[in-house]
Amino acid sequence: MKEEVKRNYLEINSLNDLKEGEKPSEDYIVNLIEPTDFQLNKFFYKNIGKKHKWVDRLIWTEEQWIKYVSNKNVKTFVLKNKNDLVGFFELIIHSERKEVEIAYFGILEEYQNKKLGSFLLSCAIKKSFRENIERVWLHTCSLDHKNALTNYLSRGMKIFKSEIVKI
Numbered sequence: 001m002k003e004e005v006k007r008n009y010l011e012i013n014s015l016n017d018l019k020e021g022e023k024p025s026e027d028y029i030v031n032l033i034e035p036t037d038f039q040l041n042k043f044f045y046k047n048i049g050k051k052h053k054w055v056d057r058l059i060w061t062e063e064q065w066i067k068y069v070s071n072k073n074v075k076t077f078v079l080k081n082k083n084d085l086v087g088f089f090e091l092i093i094h095s096e097r098k099e100v101e102i103a104y105f106g107i108l109e110e111y112q113n114k115k116l117g118s119f120l121l122s123c124a125i126k127k128s129f130r131e132n133i134e135r136v137w138l139h140t141c142s143l144d145h146k147n148a149l150t151n152y153l154s155r156g157m158k159i160f161k162s163e164i165v166k167i
Contacts, residue, residue, distance in 0.1 A: 021118025038065035048106035100128035
């Protein structure tokens, strides 16, 4: 039987609209993964996604992962607490449309519900606008973390489209 899922598309069109989340402490830092490391993307995708039915990339080969993370328009950032991995986000830069898509975004389960998502999303939006773009967008759905939509709205993002999909 197929499950009905509500999907919301959100956007923010100016860095001035960002309602920034606080940095939890100096122990937390967000860094661009350079050089790219598909194993990190795969680790976060599998570990964060398992509770939220992220399944499309589970069948990817190493070659597909490497090709994806090596794309010059894809940037992956990782949130760490000292040396511990905490969360990540992937940005896909669409220069021709002057926009950035936050393709994947999440916090590992042991760090959830500590207000880290607001800080990480603020970082994702700020880093996106450094790309000389006019819009940052993403989509979320009813399968995502219970606070996901609230976080996006609280940071100043606005819903521009909603739909029901069957999965």
